[in-house]
Each structure stands twice: as structure tokens, then as C-alpha cells.
Amino acid sequence: MIIILLALAFIIFTVIKIINYGRWAGKHGNRRGAIGLYLMALLCLVLPSAVFLLNLLR
Known part of the structure; x- marks a missing residue:
């Protein structure tokens, strides 16, 4: 969870x-x-968000 927050920041x-x-x-x-x-x-905002959401759906 901390890694996700650091990446988001x-x-x-x-x-x-x-x-x-x-x-x-x-x-x-x-x-x-x-x-x-x-x-x-x-693109810097959309691409990481899309990758994160696609990984959640797997």
C-alpha cells in the first residue's frame, strides 16, 4: 500500500x-x-492509472 501511495505522489x-x-x-x-x-x-496521468486498473481486473 505504501508503494502505491509513493508512486501516486x-x-x-x-x-x-x-x-x-x-x-x-x-x-x-x-x-x-x-x-x-x-x-x-x-498521458503521464492516464497511462499509469490504466495499467493499475488493468492489473486490478486480472
Whole structure:
């Protein structure tokens, strides 16, 4: 259980950092980079969640 919580905390921290960097890139005129960073943040949140749920269903 502790491992799952640590992994979840790491994933959330990573997503927050990526979103903040995307906001920074967008404010500095790099819209395509900001969109790419938002998509990467979404993937960093969805993929581990999907793997976790698929492992629970086995």
C-alpha cells in the first residue's frame, strides 16, 4: 500500500511540474510546445492509472 501511495505522489508531482512548465511555455509564446506539454501531462496521468486498473481486473 505504501508503494502505491509513493508512486501516486510521484506521478501527481510530475504532472503538476509538467502543467506548470506548459503554462510557462504558453505565456512565452510557445503555444505548440504548451499543447504538447499538456498532452504529455495527460498521458503521464492516464497511462499509469490504466495499467493499475488493468492489473486490478486480472
